Amino acid sequence: MSEPAATGNGRREVTVSDVAVAAGVSKATAARALGDYGAVSDAVRDRVLGAADRLGYRPNALARTMSTGRSNTLGIVVGDIENPFFAQATRGAADVAAAAGFDLILSNSDEDLETEAKAIGVQLAKRVDGLLVASASSVETENLRSVVDAGRPLVLFDRTAQGVEVDSVIAANRSGARELTSLLVDAGHRRVAFISTMTHPTDFDRSAVVATSSVAERIEGFLDALTAGGIEHPERHVHLNARREGVERMATRLLTGPEAVTAIVASDSLIALGVFRAARELGLQIPRDLSLVAFDDADWTGVATPGITVMAQPIHEIGAEAAELLIRRVRGDGRPPVTRVLKQHLVERQSVAPPASPG
Amino acid sequence: MSEPAATGNGRREVTVSDVAVAAGVSKATAARALGDYGAVSDAVRDRVLGAADRLGYRPNALARTMSTGRSNTLGIVVGDIENPFFAQATRGAADVAAAAGFDLILSNSDEDLETEAKAIGVQLAKRVDGLLVASASSVETENLRSVVDAGRPLVLFDRTAQGVEVDSVIAANRSGARELTSLLVDAGHRRVAFISTMTHPTDFDRSAVVATSSVAERIEGFLDALTAGGIEHPERHVHLNARREGVERMATRLLTGPEAVTAIVASDSLIALGVFRAARELGLQIPRDLSLVAFDDADWTGVATPGITVMAQPIHEIGAEAAELLIRRVRGDGRPPVTRVLKQHLVERQSVAPPASPG
């Protein structure tokens, strides 16, 4: 290779040194003019900027990062960017980041710990200034610890993590779930199912440690409401692992047979969609034959017939707030970690009614 | 400052040199063992890896990029990650990228040329190996040229660009729009509106150059169908700038008065949602009072009542295919640029019927 350093197509990048030579000044001076720091006389600045323009100089942000130690890049690890929840949260974070001069490196974890670990590893290797993570597990926290150990600011969103002392931004899931479920209990439902896609090694029981804190909180709220309604063994109404079985299949199973439920709490809008489809497939009318409530005010919940009653979350804000906290940390804020809990709010539509035959 | 180089919290990063000293070998040898290149004896490798592990060594991908010129990072510029179309395409691209060892830096352009320019500038500065762009304009292409001029591989998705010789992955929008619109014309509709949020300086006329090629193609297909149906001045049925007026407001305007349309083609699912809501607000029944068709098989189109007939696009594939082409370029493929055109397919539901009063 005789060429000094070439890009894919063989063109060499224009560097500060090139500009310096063209402008007849030292590299240091050219760098000052181009990087807009230190003192440079007006005449020289003009000459340098002119030369840079003529040569088509493009700064190399990586080289700058090498010497300053700041990359102006944040990492964000979400479950799945196709999930509207994460898309919205990411947008919220991206807006705040962009306004502060930061970029976002995006990774999908598919809610899998190993994938998440790999993603975090790469992000750290790329020297992101900080990391936003909706961790796949709030219990197994080695992934998160590795970030803290690496000395990188970390902010959790949507989910907290046990024993990891960092900022988090979450929603008030327990009270939201309680309120949502109470709607059903108060309407007279006794056989109410809670459905989540969250993977869990066993069936749910009271002692089970549910990995995703947001789901765990929702389950608690759900149980609160059932207990308050005097329903025995409320924990047997919690159904996890819906992804493995398939949401529609699980819903179909729960909606048929002698023990069929009369109401369902869907842990997110994607699950609710599956339930909705299953109900339609079975010829069940909502809310006459089935009452359905869910988390997240997704598009379709407002236009479906009937409209679905949902617990709306300030998703955009969750992402934005998390990014704000993270940027503050990156800038050196040393205050003790905070957990911001944002309010959810109920959007009542027409998917709740008393059960047809008292259960 | 007495510390050599510190992260935010003052901890110094462990480098190859540190590991080398700990293992009692030269920096070069340690680097070979850690970077898994060149020749290293097994004994030495073990010693180095052991030392690295003990010290908690984390490679610095940026430093590697500096010397190799490869960042293993791709840039992706979308209109808005919250838009399900872009979220899906991004996911498709992210999967392919991850499988090939690449990360994604994400930017939102908000369909604005200046924002897009800034995003592309930053991505280039961060030395992405290549760029995926759904360009805000297929006509004003300086943004895209800057990428080509910088010698970075570029792949366009969803939209092409005039005079920019790069790979593109798009859908067969014209024929799709023609088929979709024909459904309406064949059902007897004469007053059919096409609605897009795309910004355009004037009202649409035949000579207008519509900035976004995918929308332009859809308009052509729409006009094809109206013309084939013998409808005069079809171009006056094209309505742009819906974002400025508000989709629901525009739909309301078009659906009322003596000249009210009896059918609408929505350029994407978000617009269709606005139209759907406006129709409901006006007390119009679909398909009795209004026939509605749209692009993209969004969640809600299947569960709304009635189901909306849509032209589905292979969105995931668009993103995946684009990423594949890009990675191929990054790896040095020098073949002439290709344009991949993916098929759309019709999903017929219940939102089309003959007009109530022949128009």
Next chain:
DNA sequence: GGTTATGTTGAGACCGGTCTCAACCCGTTT
């Protein structure tokens, strides 16, 4: 035994910026 091939190692340049420090210029002060 000398030469050649092969494998392993170390020294040091290099990528493209930033940053420290010393040198210098010129006007002002004493």
Next chain:
DNA sequence: AAACGGGTTGAGACCGGTCTCAACATAACC
């Protein structure tokens, strides 16, 4: 005229990797 001070400039180290090249050891060959 000497000393001082602010504004500019240049030389060169540095960030943390990769990579070339030379040195050296050992094995294989004639």
